[in-house]
Amino acid sequence: MSLLLPELPAGPLSRLRWALADGLTVTLRGLLHLRREPGTVISGLLFPVMMVLMFGYLFGGAMQVPGGGGYREFLIPGMFVMTMVFGMGESVAAVAADKNRGVTSRFRTMPMAPSAVLVGRCVTDMIHSVLGLAVLFGVGLLMGWQAHGTTAATLSAVGLLLLLRFALTWVGIYLGLLMKGPEGITVVQTLEFPVGFLTSAFVAPATMPGWLGALAEWNPLSSTVAATRELFQNPGWxxxxxxxxxxxxxxxxxxxxxxxxxxxxxxxxxxxxTR
Incomplete structure (x- = not known):
């Protein structure tokens, strides 16, 4: 008995609807996985909170903000960016897990839109990032941080953060498709720290040795840190x-x-x- 496959849609509009429907299905699958792994989700949300509390309260008293101002208001925009960076490791791990378990290969053999797997993964990660950003916003407000800019400026800052996360999601998806074992995932997640710390998120690059400060300034993350501080009207460098x-x-x-x-x-x- 032969297996009858559904006829693939013809025409650009039909293919677009097909791609959107399949992408939504894969997104819902990703969200269901998050719901079934509350421990992983909670730990992912609490780690940035722990970081901001540690730097804000344990080390904040020893930090000097260039030009004056409170260190916590200097810190929080940097931690928003770090949250976007930490999410990249989650993307790598999720994509690599599906690939190494054969789930991705199974998807590729099914009559579904080729874009659905990658787009669904991206949308899932963006939804998770919005949740993480909301949690950190709440923690920042409890710590005394405020966005002093206009509503439009605040929304623009959030847009820049999510734009960065969107870009890092595709970096994470690509690296996840390359990974062949847990060792590579560990390396990527470990590298998030030096890449994230070599920025203006925690201290001004002017306090670093000249060559290191130049690297920190040209780190793409530093631009988002500086731009969000400006839009939030928080102390900056x-x-x-x-x-x-x-x-x-x-x-x-x-x-x-x-x-x-x-x-x-x-x-x-x-x-x-390879299938």
Missing amino acids: DGDSWIAQHATTMAVLWPLVLTVVFFPLAVNRYRHL
Whole structure:
């Protein structure tokens, strides 16, 4: 008895509806997995909270903010960015788990839109990131942090954070498709810390050795940190380099560059996975 497969839709609109429906199905699958693993979700949400409490209360008294101002208001926008960075490791782990268990290969043999798996993963991670950002916003408010800018400026800052997360999601998806074992995932998650700390998130690059400060300034994360501080009207670091003076512009350009590079890499890697 032959297996009858459903006829693939013809026409651009029908294919678009097909892709959206399949992408929604994969997204719902990802959200169901999050609901069935509350321990993983809670630990992922609480880790940034622990970090901000540790730096805000244990180390904050010894920190000096360039130009004056409270260290907690200086810190919180940096921790928003770090939360977006930590989410990349979760993307790597989820994609690698599906690939190594054969789930991704099974999806590729099914009559579903080729984009559904990657888009569904991306949407799931973005929803999780919004939740994590909301939790950290609440913690920041309880610690005395405030967004002093206008509502439009605050929403723009949130948009920049989510734009960064969107770009890092595609970096994570690509790396997850490359991973062949837990060792690689551990390496990626470990590298999040030096990459995240080598920024202006916790201290001003001016306090670092010259060459290290230059690296911190040109770290794409630093642009988002500086831009969100400016939009929130929180204390920041006014560097005199070109990259520091154009932080908001670069907070848009850096994520776009990362997306342009890693989105096609992820799609190509997915298409050429061994079944």
